[in-house]
Amino acid sequence: MNNGSHTLTDKETPSAVASHRIASLIRDQILDGSLAPGERIRQEEFAERFGASRIPVKEALRLLESDGLVTLVANTGAWVSRMSEEECVEAYQIRERLEPLLLRESLKNLDDATIDALDALAAEMEAGADVETFLRLDRQFHLLSYSAARTTALAEIIQRLWNSTQHYRRAYTLLVGIEHNQISHSHHHLIVDALRRRDPDDAESALVSHIRRTRSELSRHPEVFG
């Protein structure tokens, strides 16, 4: 889905094809926050920005629409998708059911070196830094914990959900500060511990409570969706 370094499914996307390349560029801009929800995307403007015609931009927007990142209205235009609180909560409900399954699948093939790396990441997060580093390390931690899974369709659905909620996750973290998310460190350690013991059920339940906690936190801060 994404050609960036922070990808989950590295399927060979022919980025030689302009429409896919453009889709990746726009996607990155949405994910890193330079394109905020509600902002309009004009085909002509982006076409000349990327030095291409409007056709590949149009197709790129279609791709992003199916990712849920862009909302298209016929004969009218394209906007960066805006999520309501209900939609975001729904995404977390789905993640709560699916990510444990992905973690379980990954655990089947997870080697000790990767578990050590996860441990190191959890410790590094605890050292504390700025919000952007916190978000980056958190993403890295979870993606690495899923990296040994061979279930590509599942990974793709989950990556989609991560992407579509990314903006609101950042907004929430910026709002409450990382010190308010200290409890996440405990969750991460619990997950690493369960993985090291090769206990899939325990790993699942630790991850469930981690995701559920974030969901309820988001519900307590509806101003993120204003």
Added chain:
Amino acid sequence: MNNGSHTLTDKETPSAVASHRIASLIRDQILDGSLAPGERIRQEEFAERFGASRIPVKEALRLLESDGLVTLVANTGAWVSRMSEEECVEAYQIRERLEPLLLRESLKNLDDATIDALDALAAEMEAGADVETFLRLDRQFHLLSYSAARTTALAEIIQRLWNSTQHYRRAYTLLVGIEHNQISHSHHHLIVDALRRRDPDDAESALVSHIRRTRSELSRHPEVFG
């Protein structure tokens, strides 16, 4: 996603737009079996068949690719997606986690009349008929049981999974015959019973065992994927 009558999410797809209309037509052909997995889809051929240019066909193929129904290779062509046994099993693993959630969400708003209708459908299936009727009623039963859910993203993911596995479900049923799926009737009755008692946990577990049974049956008949 789909403009046909057998749709789950009736979001206003502007079918005035040619690319969406064409996507629906091709999707229907894939779902009803007239376009089998592995078959090639030539842009020019389908363009003149639908009385349009190649551009909307190309965009329609992109849409179908993101639905997982079509596989695109750059500068080479498009084929109806073919699933391996592993991919199909993976789809069922995901369904096993997600559909119970959708059923639970639906149950919150399900009225008694709909439950009666589900009961009637379960009975009608038991009366027995040909394979095609069996498949149609089964689909109708489950979609109706989900119809009161307001979680659109969840419904969309599940519809996608149904669509991508539809061909293999049909192949399996044709192979073993409907009499071999008598046990499904019991599952359906269990689900209706749990819904009538407004017991979400019981409804979930009945549905889980229903889906899991189908998954293991599919694993026992790998020739479906030959």
Added chain:
DNA sequence: TAACCACCGATTGCATCCAATATCAACACA
């Protein structure tokens, strides 16, 4: 005889041009 290379047809990807549609502002009218 088998393997390798060059060429050619077929098919898709992209750019340019034209048509259709929505948005917005000015204007007439009650």
Added chain:
DNA sequence: TGTGTTGATATTGGATGCAATCGGTGGTTA
């Protein structure tokens, strides 16, 4: 003064034509 209507403008959707790329076939050579 408020409202409905109508026109101009901006923006997207689609058709045609050309360039780029892939797959197969024939010929050549070791």
